[in-house]
Amino acid sequence: MEIHTDCLGFYNAPDSTGQTLFKCITDVFLRLNIPIERLKGYCFDGASNMSGRFSGVQARLKEVCPDSLFVHCANHSLDLVLQEVGREISLVAETLNFVQGIATVIRESSKRKELYVSMFGCDDVVNILAICPTRWCVRTIAINRVCSSYTELQKTLKILKDDTSVRGDARAKIGGLYKQSLKGRTLFGLLCCEALFEPCEAVAKDLQINNARAQGALECTNLLRERIVALRDDTVVQGIESKVTAAEQKIADVRQHRASKTPACYRHTTEPEAHAMSTWRQEFFEAVDLLTAELKRRFDQDGMKIAALRENVLIEAANSRGQQQTLELESLPLPQPISDVDRYRLDLQLKMLGDAIGLMEEDQA
Structure with missing residues (x-):
């Protein structure tokens, strides 16, 4: 095997x-x-x-x-799932653009690299990585490194935005990135993307091993869906918000969506109606729901299911070493001796042949 x-x-x-x-x-x-x-x-x-x-x-x-x-291709399907989330959810798109912008600004000049490295002092330097433009499943490392060096990046951007030796267009871009880094939404998005992308990258590695199986791919996908669904919890979001607060970021009051109030004639209580969920939390939950739905849609393949079923039958037969096994052949879509199209053509040819024989007999009569 x-x-x-x-x-x-x-x-x-x-x-x-x-x-x-x-x-x-x-x-x-x-x-x-x-x-x-x-x-x-x-x-x-x-x-x-x-x-x-x-x-x-x-x-x-x-x-x-x-x-x-x-x-x-299972790994390509997972890549398409993350592409859909990054395209439809603004929180994820803005975060990935921020990570790519940071990497471009720091890495395009040796002077900026030296300034960034000097912010660490005697500590180990965290190298910034650019986001891979095609492989979405390998972006976790770039996101993690921006999160772990967030304070040093802020200091670097603050100095560079006032540096007159930097050309005007680059300085304007640096100023925009610095303002974005001061917002709590940016760090919140980084932590959310880290929670979403990290389990996907782990599954992507398993899908690319040499001895990968169709059944293993389906099992990994099911486990990934369970892991992502578990993120749709208020305690998870509260933990992320606490990290943002601990980093002393400027968390501005997020404007709430206007709540649709029930008419007074239909209300039988004086208790105030509950307010809508914050925009950050809502976008994170939308990303979780979309990622879960896309995993189900992309990996719900008839070919993958049939391949996994045939694969299990072969492995069980090989491991039985000649012992008798009862296999459900009806549930196993095996090739037929003749296809339905060929069977239809054969029946049609037999019918035409029978009609021709009948006409010949009439002529002889």
Whole structure:
């Protein structure tokens, strides 16, 4: 049951349409004398030309190999989940932009690097990292380092914003980052992103190991969903807010959304109505809900479930060492001797043949 991997090479396609890529794949199999009918599975990203249900590469391969399985890359699915959260939740988007801006300002000049390092004194220096533009699952380290060196970054930005030797556009950007660092919302967003991204990065590492399994990917995703759902708790938010308060940040009074009051004729109490939740807490809970929903949607794949089921049957059969086992073959979508399309065509041909024989007999009569 060991995995054997071979790289078939790199091929330059004239364009990226599904039809062209399908022809390239079949051409490679033909040149290497590999029967494409024996293809049992393939894994792509979510692009329409690859994963499209009607004209994508996976749909065209499915026509040639009806019993094959398509699986959307698990690690890429997790990456898309975090992209959706960063695009829809303003708190997460603003925080990631702040981390990237800090890294760009400090790292683009050796003079600024030396000023930043001097803020640590005899302590160990925390190097600032830029955010990876494509891999969303490896951004936790950059967020953690900004959190751990937040005070030193503030001091560095405060000096740089008044430094006349810094060019005007850079100094304006530094001044904006400094004002943003004084807001409690910024540190709150950093701590929230740290809580959301850290478990996702741990799961991403497990999804990329050499002996990764389809069943293991589903189990890791379920555990990740449970971990994220557990963050939707007032005690978690209170803990984050206490850290912001302990850092002596300027926490401005957040404007509450206007509460929709119940008409007096329908109220049977004089108790005041509860106020709406603060904007920070609401945005964090929205991020948690969206992340949970996207995990369920992205990893709810029929191909992954069937692959995990077949995988378990093979492993159990290998571990049984010849012992008899009762397998539920009905629940295991195995390839049929003949596909439904071929069966329909065969029935149609038999019907046409029968009609032709009947017409011949009538003519002879």
